[in-house]
Amino acid sequence: MMIPCPHCGDRDVSEFRYGGDATKQRPKHGTGDLRTWHDHVFVFENPKGPHTEYWQHVLGCRRWFKLARNTATNEIGGVVS
Amino acid sequence: MTSFRRLPQGGRIDRARPISARLGGKPLPGFAGDTLASALLANDRLLIGRSFKYHRPRGIVAAGIEEPNALFTLGEGAATEPNVAATMVDLVDGLVARAQNAWPSPDFDLMAVNSLLAPLFQSGFYYKTFMGPSKGSWMFYEPFIRKAAGLGRATALPDPDRYDMCYAFCDVLVVGSGPAGLAAALTAARSGARVVLAEQDTDFGGSLLSCNDAEQEAWRLACINELKSLPNAEAFTRTTVQGLYDGNLAVLVQNRSHLFPSAQKGEARMLLTQLRARTIVMATGAIERPLVFSNNDRPGVLLASALRTYVNRYAVAPDKRAVLVTNNDTAYQAALDLAAAGVAVTVADHRSNVSADILTRAGAQGIAIFPGSGIVDVEGAKTVKAVKLGGPHAVTVECDAVGMAGGWSPVVHLSSHGGIKPKYDEAVAGFVPGGFPGSHFGAGAMMGTFGLSAAIAEGSNAGASAASHAGFGKTRPAYAPEHATDRTYAILPTWAPTQGAKGKAFVDFQSDVTIRDVKVAHQEGYRSVEHLKRYTTLGMGTDQGKTSNINALALMAEYRGITIPEAGTTTFRPPYAPLTMGAIAGRTRGSHFRPVRRSPLNDWHVKNGATFIDAGLWKRAWFYAWAGATPETAYVKEMELVRRGVGLADVSTLGKIDIQGPDAAEFLNRVYVNGFARLPVGKVRYGVMLYDDGIVLDDGATARITENQFYMTTTTAQAGEVMSWLEYLLQMQWPELNVQVASLTDEWAGMAVSGPRARAALELAFPEADLSDAALPHMGCRDFVFGGVTVRLLRMSFSGELAFEVHVAADYAISLWEHILKAAAPTGIKPYGLEALASLRIEKGHVAGLELDHRNTLDDLGLGKMAGKDKDYVGKALRFREDCQAPDRWSLVGLELMEPDKKLRGGSILFAASDEIKGHGRGYITSVTWSTELNKFIALGLYKGGLKHEGEEIIAAFPLKNEQARLKIVSPHFIDREGARLHA
């Protein structure tokens, strides 16, 4: 796969680290009960199709970003702001 | 008697350059341009091996990569390479080859008795027996089965050769250099696009190399010359496109084995290229199918197209007569070329109607044609003697060779690597690409286009489309040679054998799968293509069923009474052909397997007799020669040095992070469980951070340098994780915080000066600096300039002694380290290594390594009290999950060995004195050391209920060595509990 880094452009997937499901809203710091945090940390959307994920260009500019990617085809949808 | 011979002239071999290779210890003469296969035929060596299961005599079937039978072991000693197809090996001086799967020799093979037991070895054989008499019986049979299986023999010696890897980028990749591929590459290159042409063969031209037409040869050379003249085009031979991966990544492997063993230093036997192509044109051609009939595996039975290649390209022909059996028109190209070479040819054509054009052209060459007939049986065991024809012309024809023309299977592998299934094309009687993504194009035989001018036209179009898709507009197509005609490919699909003979009719030669095996699979219900393949092993050989898959699929469809498309298709996975493991690994092996990370002080350690130990990627000084030769003894002396005097340790591997910004304090206050908001400037604080799940992520000391700048340290192991975690929180979750982080791990070196005489040592090293307890109290921090360089002093202790960490820019580390040792020599200061470092912290009860294993909570580690009650921090919510708060969780304890004569071991399982010694125990030992203070073995461990059991005597069990020992549970702080030494 080629992953589009918002700053460095298309780069080989080997330069990136995957950061998990980005469709979930992280509770604001200091808020959220046990159940909310449980769902945020442990439950995954895991769709077969369009998805949004966190990636970091760790062997590059070290930017984290949200990436739209289709888990059924590995098609890249682009960076999500 | 002779079956095959070298023709006096013709072919693409260089008769001026004779080659002497060796086969099975005997010379195998040939010419430059020969393959091992063509040389074998030229020397009339038909019988070249034995089959996998039945050990039947086998010969060469093909002239290309699809060869199922002719596998040899090349090279000797460490350079041994088994299972190489003779058709893909250049005949070069020094080549050494051996036959396989036959003992003592293919000619006289003892295992041939297998063929007598043949009726037993039908599909599913293994699944139905070898179960008795008792449960474990398979273990008795397995060794024999394993010995019998397994093609060639590999060497256990390390591969002596070099393999290389590179990355490349292009606009248009053209796969295959046949007529379509050459046209595509040329047309694309003329547009100015960056073009790469990959050809698997030793020369460009594909099917043109097997022709004997002067005009076509001229066209081929013209294309190649123009292509080579264009600066934006690159063309590679011996280069197989092994697979296509996401993002148009094509993996090309160039095989340079023909240069070995005489290769130059640094020259690679194979080069793997990861090529990112904007667009891809596939012109991968087609592979001819055999026909299935009784004894169709006899040596001398080849593909018709192979016979044509051998006669035209290698000038090797059957001695007198060849019989071709066909169900389509293309066989006649072979027939005519063989006839032209003086071979008498008989054609048995399954079709009762053969076109007039063919009849006249063939008749003119004296080729006998028997319409409506096929081969019933083949006579001869180790070579073909004659064939029995069926149908209206039931005659027996003596011959030296048989050519099978069962129709063509387009090479759709690459097009389906991307996940698009091939679709069946009735007219072609084969599978063609099921479609292409926008950036892929196809041309020529792989699309089912078999005519020469049609293929060239299609290639030109594909090349133009690919170029324009890659953003290159104008180009000029490559036109076909003037007299190029489109020979017809009328085919009457015939899958089942002509009836009337009892001999084995093979579908898959290499896996020894007969038509009967397919029947049995059908009977037993293994009917889906995948079941058929897995149950009969059909198509699972090194040839990956290139010649057998379609025939088998068609036969299964016939038995099921459904159409071929209904029966399904086979999925093609990379690699296209067997791919040398060394080529995939490239240079990344041995000492280069993974990077080595070295401390800025590394060179000093090396020079001064340190023994190193791996800690993740780091090489760390384990212990020093001054203290002893083995870790067991050395670390104890180094511990004593620190407890009684002063020692110097390299702690540069600690993670270090620069945290700056108006919200830096708030940021740290969030990520650490304990408060950092009000940490005064010039102070250091020990902090612990959790992950969102409430489990301990890491710990370390962080200093406040200025109001808005902090200097964080992490554990060596978690440094990378913590850095990414902080970046994630700042960039993705807490945009409201104005903070910048930067890694200082490589910028700053760190050295710990520890021991009662630490202050004395540093006062000698830094005479200008006031290091009194008042000026620099415990957990104080100060920067000052020494020798023109900023030095950062942090007064903190991992060992429990009075200690300082001296940090300095890495460039100056060795200079400062040597200065301290020299200046402080009167204090007896010496270096100590990782083993002592880790042992001292155990005595002090600091958690590390195995105590921080992502399983433990703050409270498990006895750090619960650190967490701010009325403060929020990452992981707070889930920290309070039910079981995380359970009173009887395994938590940190200190352990003392009660039996002086015994040894304590890490990984021991803990039990209460009254427990039966079985099950999972009540905990385990994480870290062990000899305590120089207590003169006994002590340990840290996790124990159910933890320090509630302080003072209890328990048992440590180590059944792997049948050891048990009595321990006492004590506080994990074995020394100086009130911390007097720290504040000295």
Place this chain on the structure above:
Amino acid sequence: MSKHYSALALARHALDPDMPWPKAWESPEPKSSYDVVIVGGGGHGLATAYYLAKNHGITNVAVIERSYIGSGNVGRNTTLIRSNYMIGGNTAFFEHSLKLWEGLSHELNFNCMVSQRGQIVLAISPVQMDVFARRGNIMRLNGIDAELLDAGEVRKLLPYLDWSKDARWPILGAIMQPRAGTVRHDAVAWGYARAASALGVHIIENCEVTGFLINDGLVSGVETSRGRINAGKVGIAVAGHTSHVAKMAGLRLPVESHILQAFVTEPVKPIVDHVVSWGAELFYLSQSDKGGLVFGGHIDGFNTYTQRGQFNRIQTVAECAVSLMPFISRLRLLRHWGGIQDMTPDGSPFICKTDVRNLYLNGGWCYQGFKATPASGWTFSHTIAHDREHDLVRDFSLDRFGKGRELDEFGLGNWTYKQ
């Protein structure tokens, strides 16, 4: 026709080539209703159906498979079996599984080629030796075989490893489980299918479940591509696709689908006689009876359902193979393929009841689905039959994360993609 397989039966068929073998399993039309419907005709689903019939006398059972049976991970793994587990909730379950493996060919009258050639896990640091020791000690204390080997003993067994000074990490020793080994993976699906079919279980291929029939929290059947099928109870065993099948029943799960690649070389004569695993990086290798070296490594590491692996992971694994066993450099890779596996935060599975009554879940197997197959079927069938979790899977529950009762066998923390 010989229904029973044996050398004798083979001989009879050899003498009379025209005598046909019976179908291994029947393929009937689906009935309108069953006592139990198992969704998923993989190893776990088929084993579950077999033990429902065999252990619990429930034979009115249908196994519903979207494609052909065994088309999922049971046919896409590296065929390893072992029971070297150290966490309380795991040890007994996987040892029970290994015991069932040991008798499986007899039990099913189908040779699954259960080969207990022993697994050797190589340690590269003193700390790792301690970790392995803890594992081995727990195994011994639970009646499971385990040996601690020093470098010399390992070298005698595996002379072909890189013992040179060039090795990036030295091999300091190993933990060995002699009873661990390999199994012919496809045979497991076929053997269970044949045995279940013989007991009356319906095996329905090419039938995709498209929905669940659920009324006020109670499941009563499934909608399929071949029509509605009513069921008293429904079990889901579709590892790899657990999330989106469970989603049809309104369940959201702690599961993320990832691809794990597997590799096989061309066949060569016997050269590797054990299962060998490495402590430097996740890597495991054995030689199949056919002669191919079968091996694998870490998941690609991101959420995907495509069965196409990334090439950089292929490189990583090849680098491990060539660096640990330098002779492999000259052998050739024949095939590589990908299996989609459920990854869970703690790397451990689920066999449990769900919020929907009479709907049961089996999934989240991560790397360990194949070796678990017999015990999974054994305990899942019990859970379904008694509407109560079997004792061996008490900890394989969905609520363990909420309770803070993770089963983190390897201390890797709660990250699906780092397991």
Place this chain on the structure above:
Amino acid sequence: MLERRSALASARPYAGAALRIAERPGFTLTQVAGLSPDFEAKLSDVVGALPETVARAQVNGDRALFRIGPAQFWIIGPETDDAAARLHGQCAVTPLTSSRVRIALEGAPARAVLAKLMPVDWDASVFTPGTVALTGLHHTPVTVHCTAGNAFDIYVMRTFSLDVWEAVTDAALEFAGHRTNADT
């Protein structure tokens, strides 16, 4: 006085007829990051024009500037560079001179060698002088700067530098006239 010591002091030198690989010391590396909206303005007051994109270096006199991320720059100056001091208090300033080793690669085969090491398009028509890439070399982060036709500076992490040196010189083996005590 404390003396500097190169992280490559014990590296085996590389000698090739057409290719030069050597450490290029003698620079000051300062990482600056913005903490206020007017950061880039303040920065250019001190160091001049800033690079437009992450892919291009801006050379102002004896300083080269890389944009390594949003509101983040590297300033590569001479050993005596005072940029850090002059920027103090105006943004986050992090001296990183010791953290990186600069390896210079020069000669006709340079692009071929880079292509063996990093998944970036090194074609002369694409990676022109002034181009910068933040990428990975043997699992470690590196910054590559094309300083002229076939001349490149590779900034590698100090603690990995000896290993990266080995990786680069090994990749360049086929271009080595000889590699000093290569066989020891």
